[in-house]
Amino acid sequence: MAEFIDLVLLAMLALTALRIIFLKDLFAVVMLFGIYSFLSALIFLNLDAVDVAFTEASVGAGISTVLMLVTLAITGRKEKQSTHSSLLPLFVVLVTGAALIYGTLDMPPFGHPDNPVHQHVAPRYIEESPKEVGLPNMVTSVLASYRGFDTLGETVVVFSAVIGVLSLLGVRRKKKKDLESGLESHRVLHVVAKIIIPLVILFALYVQFHGDFGPGGGFQAGVIAAAAFILYALILGLPKAFAVVGPRFLQWMAAAGVLLYASVGLYSMYMGGHFLDYNQLATDPVAGQHYGIIIIELGVGVTVFAVMLNIFYAFGSQAERSNVQ
């Protein structure tokens, strides 16, 4: 049954991608991209990657789609006809595709437990991590403990992305005399948003702190919390959102998250271990792992939340500016 669902979902995904190629209406392209992301999340779920599905649904279908829509508000929603012939790209793609298909025939068959990918470090993660780290969710154990360096690097990349976006666009605080923004007149949206937003934030906190035991963690929680504030900003306008969490405060928050993560590493060095060696954080190694993972997941969550929301602020204030002009 799982194979059948896999077949159907992947076929739907391929059809969505095919449709995106030929559409000229970019609004429809972005909407289809949202559908594409949700379909991918379903496929990830079907392939047992629950944490990945969670992330793809909140990031791909949520944040990416919103950012692309804001960009379309600035750049316009119609793609113009290309003056170049599309025969050469088609030829390049067909040749590359054929070579890759030929390459897949050397791949080990899908889903086989004896595949090389399952032989190297995975057995150790699966068998030892519940004892060494003491968490039921192996993905969190590997993410935060075994591959803690990697995750620190990725948090820094996310942090540098916000530096890039802010230096390219900047966040402009609106003056009070400017045009009213937000969907002020939509009463139904206001009421529904006021009911939903606290629940979304509550859910984000649950995902943040329950990530050790079930699917979830700092990355997903940060994005979900940012989505709640983005909804608030979309419906009530940026000035009111700035009054709740300002862009300046978010810049500090993004840096604080990365520093919190790195300081756990430094503290474990101070305690006599290696960088990010959580065993040193408490007398009992497993308890130390618990403390370490909770703190660094918090750092990741804070950084991701602040970065996503600040990127949205940067794009949103640009769009409002171009609408005013």
Added chain:
Amino acid sequence: MSFILDYYNYWVVVFLMMAGFYIVISANNLVKKIVGLNIFQTSVFMLYISMGKVSGGTAPIVVEGVTQYSNPLPHVLILTAIVVGVATTAVGLALIVRIKRAYGTVEENEFDNKDDVI
């Protein structure tokens, strides 16, 4: 039939990758190119997650009485890659907004001779 089932995931991954690649090199609009890039990226995610799947296994969260789990390592790699992916997409879109401001267009065939204006 089992031959098709063994490789079906990889073939769809290649198709998606090529669809994304085609959009990147043939699309005229820069926003659409970014969408193409994202499709390409998602196809790579799909490849990793497909490789991590074990038939008859379950999600890598410890449950009593389960011995067969899917491989957690690709999940970790892709989870972080998705978040990094949206961050880089945001930088790309920010560049597009600046291009729009500087050139007044985001259509590739309209950039010609615009450099003189600036």
